[in-house]
C-alpha cells in the first residue's frame with residue numbers, strides 16, 4: 098500500500114485529503130502538534146483508519162522522527178497558521194510556522210529520504226493570498242506575487258523555497274497555488290463559515306446580528322473536497338510542477354452574505370448585518386480570481402461544486418448543528 102503523511106491533519110483540508118487518500122488505498126499518517134491536542138481525539142473518532150504521529154512544524158527533530166515512523170511515499174504539507182487576520186497580530190509566529198515550517202519539512206525529507214534520488218514526493222499548500230495586490234487578472238502560475246499580509250509573505254517564502262529545493266536537489270516537490278476553498282468543516286473564524294453559521298443561527302433565533310468587516314472584497318471560492326483531489330493529482334505526474342487550482346469565477350463577500358441568508362429564507366439581510374472597522378485589515382486583498390487552465394490541461398482537474406451549491410451545503414450543515422445544540 099502507498100503511504101501518505103499529512104501535516105495539518107486536524108484542519109479542514111487534512112480531513113478531506115485523509116478521506117480521499119484512504120479511499121484510494123493509502124495508509125494515511127497525520128501529524129498532530131501539542132501534548133493533548135483536543136482536535137486529534139475527535140478526528141481519530143471520525144477517521145479511525147488514521148495513524149496519528151506527534152510533531153510540530155517549529156521543531157525539525159520532531160519532523161524527522163515523524164517521517165521515520167511514517168516512511169511515506171508522499172508528504173502533504175498542509176500545516177500552517179492559516180488565518181490571515183491572525184497573521185497580522187502574530188506575524189513572527191506565522192513566519193516561523195507558515196514560512197520556515199516548509200523549509201524544515203523539506204530538510205526532514207532530505208534527511209529521511211536521502212540526498213540522492215530521494216523517493217519522497219512533496220506537496221506544499223501555497224495560496225492565492227500570495228498574489229495580494231494583484232498584478233494581473235485572472236491570476237496564473239506566472240503572475241508575480243505581491244502579498245498583503247504576513248500570512249501571504251510567509252506563503253511566498255514557502256512557495257519559493259519549494260521551487261528552490263526542487264531545482265537545487267532534484268526533489269519531487271510541487272506547489273499548489275490554491276484559491277479559497279470551503280466546506281462544512283471550515284473553521285468558524287473564516288468569513289464563509291462565519292456567515293453561513295450566523296445565517297443559520299439568526300434563522301433559528303439564536304443570534305440577532307452579524308458583524309462584518311468589508312463586504313466589497315471578492316474571492317474565487319471553491320469546494321475543499323474538489324481541491325484535495327487536485328493536490329493528489331499533482332503528485333501523480335511524471336515531473337514535479339506548480340499548479341493553480343481555482344474555479345475561474347469570483348464573488349463578493351456581499352454575494353456570500355445575500356446567498357447565505359436567502360438559503361435560510363431571509364431576503365432582508367441588511368437588517369441583520371452591521372459593519373465594524375475593527376474587522377478591517379491593515380492591508381486588504383480586493384480581488385482574487387484564478388485561471389485553472391494549466392491544471393485542467395495537464396492534470397485533467399476541474400472543480401465540480403459551484404458557489405451556490407457550496408453555500409447551500411454549508412448553510413444546511415450549520416442549520417443541523419445549531420438545531421441539534423438547541424435540542
Ligand code: NAP
Nearest residue numbers: 105107108109110153154175176177179222224275277278
Ligand atoms: P486550517 O483548517 O486552518 O488547518 C491548519 C492546520 O495547521 C491545523 O491542522 C493546525 O493544527 C496545523 N498547524 C498549526 N500550527 C502548526 C504547527 N506549529 N505544527 C504543525 N501543524 C500546525 O487550514 P486549511 O483550510 O485546512 O488549509 C490547509 C493548508 O492550505 C494551509 O496551509 C492553508 O494555509 C493552505 N490554504 C488554504 C486555503 C483555503 O481556502 N482553505 C487556500 C489556500 C491555501 P491544530 O489544529 O493543532 O492547530
